[in-house]
Amino acid sequence: MTIFGIGFATPWLLLTLLALPILWLILRAVPPAPIRRMFPGVVLLLGLKDDDQVSDRTPWWLLLLRMLAVAALIIGLAGPILNPQTDDIAANDGPLLVVMDGSWASAASWRARTEALDGLLAQAARDDRRVALLKLSAPEPASFQTADDLRARLVGLTPEPWEPGETQITRALDLLPEGDFDTYWMSDGLERETRTNLLEALEDRGTVTVFQAGQTILGLAPARFEDGNIVLTALRAQTGSEHEIVVLAQGRDPAGNPAVLARATATFESDATTTETALSLPSELRARITRFEIEGNRSAGATTLPDDSLRRREVALMAGREDREELQLLSPLHYLEKALEPSADLLTGALMDMIPANPDVIALADVATLGAAEEEALLDWLDGGGILLRFAGPRLAASDVSRETEDPLMPVRLRAGGRSVGGAMSWGEPKSLAEFSEDSPFFGLPIPEDVTVSAQVMAQPDPALAERVIAQLSDGTPLVTRKAVGQGQIILFHVTANAEWSSLPLSGLFVQMLERLAIAAGSSSQPSAEELAGTIWQPNMVLDAFGSLNDGSTLPGVPGEDMVEAALGPDLRPGLYQSQDRAMARNVLASDAVLTPASWPSDITVEGLTQSEETPLAGWLLALAIALLLADIIASLFLSGRLSGPRATTAVGVAAALLLMPVPPAQAQSTDDQFALAATSEVTFAHVITGDETLDRAAQAGLRGLSDTLFFRTSVEPADPVAVNLETDELAFFPFLYWPITPDQPTPSAEAYAKLNTYLRSGGMIMFDTRDADIARFGTGSPNGRKLQQLAAPLDIPPLEPIPEDHVLTRTFYLLQDFPGRHNSRDVWVEAAPPDAELVEGMPFRNLNDNVTPVIIGGNDWASAWAMDERGNPLFPIGRGYAGERQREIAYRFGVNLVMHVLTGNYKSDQVHVPALLDRLGN
Numbered sequence: 001m002t003i004f005g006i007g008f009a010t011p012w013l014l015l016t017l018l019a020l021p022i023l024w025l026i027l028r029a030v031p032p033a034p035i036r037r038m039f040p041g042v043v044l045l046l047g048l049k050d051d052d053q054v055s056d057r058t059p060w061w062l063l064l065l066r067m068l069a070v071a072a073l074i075i076g077l078a079g080p081i082l083n084p085q086t087d088d089i090a091a092n093d094g095p096l097l098v099v100m101d102g103s104w105a106s107a108a109s110w111r112a113r114t115e116a117l118d119g120l121l122a123q124a125a126r127d128d129r130r131v132a133l134l135k136l137s138a139p140e141p142a143s144f145q146t147a148d149d150l151r152a153r154l155v156g157l158t159p160e161p162w163e164p165g166e167t168q169i170t171r172a173l174d175l176l177p178e179g180d181f182d183t184y185w186m187s188d189g190l191e192r193e194t195r196t197n198l199l200e201a202l203e204d205r206g207t208v209t210v211f212q213a214g215q216t217i218l219g220l221a222p223a224r225f226e227d228g229n230i231v232l233t234a235l236r237a238q239t240g241s242e243h244e245i246v247v248l249a250q251g252r253d254p255a256g257n258p259a260v261l262a263r264a265t266a267t268f269e270s271d272a273t274t275t276e277t278a279l280s281l282p283s284e285l286r287a288r289i290t291r292f293e294i295e296g297n298r299s300a301g302a303t304t305l306p307d308d309s310l311r312r313r314e315v316a317l318m319a320g321r322e323d324r325e326e327l328q329l330l331s332p333l334h335y336l337e338k339a340l341e342p343s344a345d346l347l348t349g350a351l352m353d354m355i356p357a358n359p360d361v362i363a364l365a366d367v368a369t370l371g372a373a374e375e376e377a378l379l380d381w382l383d384g385g386g387i388l389l390r391f392a393g394p395r396l397a398a399s400d401v402s403r404e405t406e407d408p409l410m411p412v413r414l415r416a417g418g419r420s421v422g423g424a425m426s427w428g429e430p431k432s433l434a435e436f437s438e439d440s441p442f443f444g445l446p447i448p449e450d451v452t453v454s455a456q457v458m459a460q461p462d463p464a465l466a467e468r469v470i471a472q473l474s475d476g477t478p479l480v481t482r483k484a485v486g487q488g489q490i491i492l493f494h495v496t497a498n499a500e501w502s503s504l505p506l507s508g509l510f511v512q513m514l515e516r517l518a519i520a521a522g523s524s525s526q527p528s529a530e531e532l533a534g535t536i537w538q539p540n541m542v543l544d545a546f547g548s549l550n551d552g553s554t555l556p557g558v559p560g561e562d563m564v565e566a567a568l569g570p571d572l573r574p575g576l577y578q579s580q581d582r583a584m585a586r587n588v589l590a591s592d593a594v595l596t597p598a599s600w601p602s603d604i605t606v607e608g609l610t611q612s613e614e615t616p617l618a619g620w621l622l623a624l625a626i627a628l629l630l631a632d633i634i635a636s637l638f639l640s641g642r643l644s645g646p647r648a649t650t651a652v653g654v655a656a657a658l659l660l661m662p663v664p665p666a667q668a669q670s671t672d673d674q675f676a677l678a679a680t681s682e683v684t685f686a687h688v689i690t691g692d693e694t695l696d697r698a699a700q701a702g703l704r705g706l707s708d709t710l711f712f713r714t715s716v717e718p719a720d721p722v723a724v725n726l727e728t729d730e731l732a733f734f735p736f737l738y739w740p741i742t743p744d745q746p747t748p749s750a751e752a753y754a755k756l757n758t759y760l761r762s763g764g765m766i767m768f769d770t771r772d773a774d775i776a777r778f779g780t781g782s783p784n785g786r787k788l789q790q791l792a793a794p795l796d797i798p799p800l801e802p803i804p805e806d807h808v809l810t811r812t813f814y815l816l817q818d819f820p821g822r823h824n825s826r827d828v829w830v831e832a833a834p835p836d837a838e839l840v841e842g843m844p845f846r847n848l849n850d851n852v853t854p855v856i857i858g859g860n861d862w863a864s865a866w867a868m869d870e871r872g873n874p875l876f877p878i879g880r881g882y883a884g885e886r887q888r889e890i891a892y893r894f895g896v897n898l899v900m901h902v903l904t905g906n907y908k909s910d911q912v913h914v915p916a917l918l919d920r921l922g923n
Helices: 012-028 041-045 058-079 104-126 147-151 168-175 195-204 283-287 335-340 350-355 372-383 394-398 508-518 558-564 618-639 646-660 665-681 693-713 750-761 783-792 863-868 882-904 913-923
Strands: 006-008 081-082 096-100 130-135 182-187 208-212 218-220 224-226 229-237 241-251 258-268 274-279 288-293 314-319 344-348 361-365 388-392 469-472 478-486 488-493 538-542 549-551 577-578 582-586 605-608 686-688 722-724 736-740 765-769 800-802 829-831 855-858
Touching: 012 058, 012 478, 058 618, 096 104, 096 195, 104 182, 130 147, 168 478, 182 195, 195 208, 208 508, 218 274, 218 288, 229 241, 229 258, 229 558, 241 274, 283 288, 283 488, 314 335, 314 350, 335 344, 335 508, 344 350, 350 372, 372 478, 372 488, 538 558, 549 722, 686 693, 693 722, 693 736, 693 863, 693 882, 736 863, 736 882, 750 765, 765 783, 765 863
Parallel strands: 096 130, 096 182, 182 208, 208 605, 314 344, 314 361, 361 388, 388 488, 686 722, 686 736, 736 765, 765 855
Antiparallel strands: 006 081, 218 229, 224 229, 229 274, 241 258, 241 288, 258 274, 469 478, 478 488, 538 549, 538 577, 577 582, 800 829, 829 855
8 A cells, every 4th residue: 555655565554543532532632620519618729829739621732742642653653765766566465476687687687686676575465375486597497485584595696607508498497396387577677589488488487678878888708819919899789879888907017916916998989889999018027917807896897807818828949959159149149039039938958848838939040950769849839829930041941851842840941042132032232021921910900111031941832831821021032931730820931940040039029929920829720629628627716706816626627629609507617727837718708799688579668767765754754653652741740740840850751861862873783892802802712603612611621621731831812612603703813723523514615715815815824623533644534524625625725734843833932742632643734834844054953834724634633632621630531540631731832832832833943052952952
């Protein structure tokens, strides 16, 4: 029921407003007049004046005040709502199915979608209507339930970084609920042919209403390298007014911190759905780029990941002859090194030693003849996508390579002898270069006028020669030729790599040509499914629907053929994939993608997501009723004469203070503040809540016993230990976190793992205790050990090793050789020492780094060994007799060493302590 734009959840309560006139009459009623009897003594009262008079009738304004209070109470209980959702589809009383595309295109407006859905569910709850939810990008069985139950799940509802394809739509058809129902379809705004069958099936069940956001959907195609620049193509779903966007190149600065490395502006013309922008960046900067994104658009479609096409290349160099008398300017490799050093990593050495390193480019300067093994290895390497870059020279000109028949490692056949100035088959003067053709990788490069060629090796005329020439001289003579071999290429410069035959190596053009060829390595067209068959690609980083990068190392590998042919989905997420030393990016949008706005049949009602937000008024009206009743009490006391003088001023002041009293902050915030104060006022240790009450009590008692030991033996005075919930509590307050492992404890959420990784990187320590005596070292395993592997997999843990004899944990406070708890296994794992850590002369231990090991892993059940009751008595037995108590004592000492290591680091590795330690060791 809606009156003047205000809806009522329980409108029948408004009928009680009809009783207000009756209430008015009751309040106005006067008791029957008394019988008048004359009493002679009354004569004595005549003429006296009474200062305190009481009205015999309630004033009209007080009656009105009471009527308003009762009316406010009645209307408040009726559940008034400002701007109620009155959509036709929500006004029915049958079941309602909510269908969401839930794709990356929904991410940018996801908050508006969830708010609109929450308003619809609120209306459905008021109508006592059952609702089901079906997300097409990840369909699950849809069952009708109460709207309030479904509202509670909205917090965890997120879009997926792919579009619902044919597989998902077919599954959604199979999962439709039985019977008739209305449908509320939240579209992502993109057109798909696959939705036709589903829409027809939904129309057969009931009314279909489509809700669609009005904002323009933006996308970013994969980056490509053209003419020395990174070219980025932006797309939008529909034309409109001229619109400018900013594309950011995200990466890491030299210190390894995330940063915006570059930005470029692109403008959509009024009638255009695509636009391009280019970034001209040095190779070092290109190599650090990890992603491109449209600024201000949180969507996986507006993000694209670069792969091998933009990374810094590895180029292997080999010459057919050594430098003559160390004259660098005559060296065939000198000019190549100078030209390639800024844009590539250079390798030198024997050819058979460099090929296993799988460089992107191998440059052979005047290398004429190759051995059979070298030739076979080069051909296999070319099949994998490498570029063989060859340069001519006296050796090649004098050899018979590629004369009668084309050599497998040459792009063309060659004439004998070559061509030079002043002889047979020669020029009269050096020749200049012709402009590069459009199909040449060098297209667009300016040619300096002073670049000339005085000698070269000549290509034999051949029908395929014209299509293999990518650079030529002004008279049409081929200068650079190219041939494809497998996924790779063979490129021949018909001149030397030094300045003997031409001035090209002395020019900046030479540097630009080599840079383009180096960048082209590995960045050729997308490999086919046949070429990738038999390979497995492991996800390295994957995108979520909002364009954020997440670790993908725990996801299963993807077959090579699926990397090319399969559509994105749960088994193939957008992200960066690795196979051996190759990387490939699967982005949400392909290079030929087109964004088409959704079009719906004319009989389908399409509404926008922007709606007036519902505002409940019940609380305000009930508060007004209480305020009016308080005013009635004060007015009644005043009229009765019981409130006058100073008492009236005091009452008014108290009432005003009550009305103006600020609302106390939420209890959760107060609790958070109390938790933070308690954890930071003193050194406080914490243990992870496992869900096993017995184990959690033991962990609490263990840390309490360790805290008491520290209090009596050291200057550390810890506070009472704290139990932490990884999902809700802040971890930064605790220097040390004890985590006992049970086989059935729940796995933390992604948000909890993010907090744990931040805790480890910021200097915190976690002690994982499997409590199983580390039986896995015997080659078997334990349920606790397997659970530890599962729990620790998402954590950023460095390489580990068993505690070495010279580790600082053996001497931070006590000199120890064993680290027992309730069990006595010495296989306790800590961060591995640096590989270059060596003994320093005069020191009995290595010069280790100053970092605190972020994790300690073992199975000795230390908490049980440390556990004490309130009186300081041990809670759990250890061993028998003196041997057991001795083991408990060593466990306490290990705990003290552990805490000292957490609080002070590796200070005991400083040489200033060496004399004292040597003296102790000698005794």
